[in-house]
Amino acid sequence: MSPGPVMTIRPMTVDDLPGVQAIESASFTTPWPTHAYRQELEGNRLAQYLVCVMGGVIVAYGGIWLMVDEAHITTFAVHPRYRRRRIGEQLLLALMDLARRRHAREATLEVRLSNLAARRLYEKYGFRPVGIRPRYYSDNGEDALIMTTEPLELPVMLDRIARLRTELAEAPAPSVEPDPDDGAAPVLDAGPRRLATATRNGGLG
Numbered sequence: 001m002s003p004g005p006v007m008t009i010r011p012m013t014v015d016d017l018p019g020v021q022a023i024e025s026a027s028f029t030t031p032w033p034t035h036a037y038r039q040e041l042e043g044n045r046l047a048q049y050l051v052c053v054m055g056g057v058i059v060a061y062g063g064i065w066l067m068v069d070e071a072h073i074t075t076f077a078v079h080p081r082y083r084r085r086r087i088g089e090q091l092l093l094a095l096m097d098l099a100r101r102r103h104a105r106e107a108t109l110e111v112r113l114s115n116l117a118a119r120r121l122y123e124k125y126g127f128r129p130v131g132i133r134p135r136y137y138s139d140n141g142e143d144a145l146i147m148t149t150e151p152l153e154l155p156v157m158l159d160r161i162a163r164l165r166t167e168l169a170e171a172p173a174p175s176v177e178p179d180p181d182d183g184a185a186p187v188l189d190a191g192p193r194r195l196a197t198a199t200r201n202g203g204l205g
């Protein structure tokens with residue numbers, strides 16, 4: 001018999017911020033401060049943030065800005081002890097569904113060139129490299145790779161998403177048990193980090 005759903009994905013609230021901050025600090029060397037997330041939730045009507053919850057624990061979160069006809073992924077992380085369980089995939093799928101419901105034509109993001117795990121995930125979901133932002137990350141001057149999908153309503157994208165959704169539905173549900181704490185250090189701040197651009201690189205754009 002199926003154990004039933006063990007993970008839910010829902011909009012982030014301010015009550016989630018301690019859990020989000022724990023993942024943020026464990027995932028990025030230059031984490032966004034809690035007040036930045038609070039400001040996003042309370043003051044940015046373009047922003048939409050989601051959390052993944054398993055057994056009452058926040059295990060992942062991500063966000064988009066819906067700007068004109070584009071969904072820009074601003075941040076995205078899975079708790080280090082819950083990675084490689086297709087949680088990232090489910091969250092990305094939920095963000096892309098949200099983008100389509102809000103009539104975004106396409107989705108886009110920036111990612112560190114060196115962040116191969118995230119690049120593979122995005123490629124799997126139809127994001128393609130379209131350009132470079134030189135020295136985008138102020139901590140080490142690394143370039144950002146700009147990745148963008150084809151229009152979300154194109155048959156090629158709809159087919160890809162439908163196939164991946166089916167594969168995810170057929171995969172075993174992710175275990176709620178965390179991996180042992182192996183003392184993994186945060187990865188170099190890796191993400192799309194749109195807000196980070198404002199706080200770390202001196203201005204949006």
Ligand SMILES: CC(C)(COP(=O)(O)OP(=O)(O)OC[C@H]1O[C@@H](n2cnc3c(N)ncnc32)[C@H](O)[C@@H]1OP(=O)(O)O)[C@@H](O)C(=O)NCCC(=O)NCCS
Nearest residue numbers: 077078083084085086087088089117118120121190191192
């Ligand atoms: C990138 C990240 C979100 C992936 O989350 P995850 O839940 O572990 O990923 P999933 O289990 O859903 O994996 C989905 C796909 O991503 C890719 N992937 C994920 N981790 C990978 C790794 N360590 N190496 C290579 N590919 C990887 C694979 O394509 C995988 O599909 P496959 O299993 O069919 O090969 C997670 O590693 C993370 O939070 N990293 C730190 C923060 C970060 O980099 N955020 C993204 C910023 S752009």
